[in-house]
Amino acid sequence: MLRVAVIGSGPSGVYTAQSLVEQQAVPDVEVYLLDRLPCPYGLVRYGVAPDHEKIKSLQNNLRTVLEHPRVHFLGNVEAGAPGLGPRELREIFHAVVFCVGAATDRHLGIPGEDLPGSHSATSFVAWYSAHPDAVAHRFALSARSAVVIGVGNVAVDVARILARGAADLAGTDMPQGALGALADSRVEDIWMVGRRGPSQARFTTKELRELATLPGAEVVVRPEELAGDPGYHDSSGLPAAGRRNVQVLHDWAERSDDAAAAGSTAGATAASERDERRIHLRFFLRPVEILGDAATGVRAVRFERTAPDGHGGIVGTGAYEDIEAQLVLRSVGYRGTPQPGLPFDDATGTVPHRAGRVLLNGAASPGVYVAGWIKRGPTGVIGTNRPCAKETAASLLEDAAALAERDVADDPVDALRQAGQQPVSWAGWLGIEAAEAAWGQQLGRGTVKLPDWEGLLGAARSAE
Template structure:
């Protein structure tokens, strides 16, 4: 038997498990999917916006893999001191790290740490009920909010700041964020990118959603769009870029006041060719505005500063400029790329493969692609592992992994524990007169899991 641990239960981890159990070359394989959280699905549960039900339904596909008889979910397992690569390799024949990119990139500008300035992922974790964000609070008393970045996360954040509470009440968003967003005073949301519209990273579907929000008007500046040569002639752009340009052109050409005055309540301003250079504070010490430098295309796909500056007022700033991987215990790490060095998924230490240790997902390739990109990435890693199976299989003790992990100081939440959490969230939402509502904190999640006797 080949016993494999997959660290991380998001798409890359589950797709790795699926690739391992669906192959025919090594029939006797057992996969244990370990996660620090007591809940599976990773960013599908805690990163996809609550109003994106179609994307969140991907959980059903991931669930089918985790319910396979040779796949075992073990949540609430912390890989780190006391349970690093050496300890895992005593329990499992092979270990695949699928841990994603856990931190945000920084802007590196003065005032970035002023109160009121946050990483966008903090905001996402808060409204998604990530248990690490249970004590996080956002006071949305600001009239103006600035989102720095023009990717899908930035669009999600802008949409959540603009969407009505009645619509969000139909989602699994917990009560505290729902109430805070319902009482929000934000009227203007500025989404700002340092480059042009043809280089924005959002998908067209996400972009179009901004224009369909009830009571919200989208503003773009034709003069800024025209600075982008590819905007004037998008024929050479990839399909997504061309469609994005079409949407933006439609908004830019729309007559002023096309939305009826009764419907106008919030405004989303899409701004381009502005690079943040400083966050400015108010008398109380919080952020009051962001100072931007106007940029211009450099003819090589980048931008250069023009020496012209503009301030945009905003008492809430959400920075969405990318993710970065973090070092993993016992693994080599490339600080430049934020990834683990590898060859086709085999972890490399000083150029040589580290026996029985593999990577997949963002920690392997960097924070690129969409959810589906994880499939071929996971398959490549699984194929490498299976090619090494002859040297790996049967080297561990016969002790049950759950017992071994418990002996190592862990308290694993098994699949029945997760089912108990699901039931508790359904009951919680029913008691509030809503559908399923997520339990927002560690204590509630673990109490629900233990009610089923599904932890050690």
């Protein structure tokens, strides 16, 4: 039997396991999915917004793989910890596949980025998604104005959560602490700002349209900013998603013009006394400094107006604008981090590979593989991980005959314990699920996530 460790139980890890156990060429492959967290599903659990229940339901499909008789989930196992690097893992398993994603956010590299009140959107998402590493995070929701830097789907998620009323979120699995903080939020203006034009925004049309459906919120656009984008006037050369986005923004801009002509506040939806929050979509503004001080925190973000350069990029115009804010959330992309014992390309934030085989000194290293974002960078949607995982699995299976000749530990779980780990089994995860359902019932809600390590591990150990 070929025994494989897959590091990470998010979509890329689960799809890799699925590709290995469902193929017929190499029988009886056994996969151990190792995760640093005691919970499976990766970003589906800790990155998908709690009000996107349809996407979160993908957990049901991943669960089918995790319940396969030759797939074993082992949480609370930190691959890369002292005594458990790639070399030690290969003494326990015939092969190791790293599917560790892109764990950190990209930085703006501007003055004031580290002021109190300035955070990565990644940390905000982790907080409202109940990631146990984020339980102590605090965000200035007493702020009147919040700036979200970026125009991708994560930026839209963050803006939507800030604008959505707590009553709308009570039926989700959002942790109770985050729900209570959002209920007390005083944020009125949410500015989502991109340095390029609307035709180059990275959000999907479905996510964009949701912003105009939020009760008690108004979407505000500035027609003159949209008009600066050549793709806004002629979208025929854009990808289908870009054309749809431009059309939505075009419709909102027309309503803005109508509202302005009527003497109302310009917006994509008609302003009314019931509108409590405003989501401002701004384009062609590049952040150059976050203003404030260490004592009082953020007070504004300074942007430079940009313009198309005629070659698909932008240039600064030398004109500046300050947007008041007491909370700044930076959403400019994820980035992979170096993995102990593996080579790393700092420019791309990925592990060098050839068809999934890790490259050591330029040569493929059979037995150590990568899949997912650490392999290709933080690109694509969840489904993009399927072909990526299949490619890596195919490379591993080509090497299977030689890999299976190696002697490995008789009992992987015991070997991991001897390496200082305390694995949480699938039974432990089921205990966490049961505890979260019971906690939600006690609160008069549906399932509610446990937000801290103590609660998660306590529920797992009780079940085991």
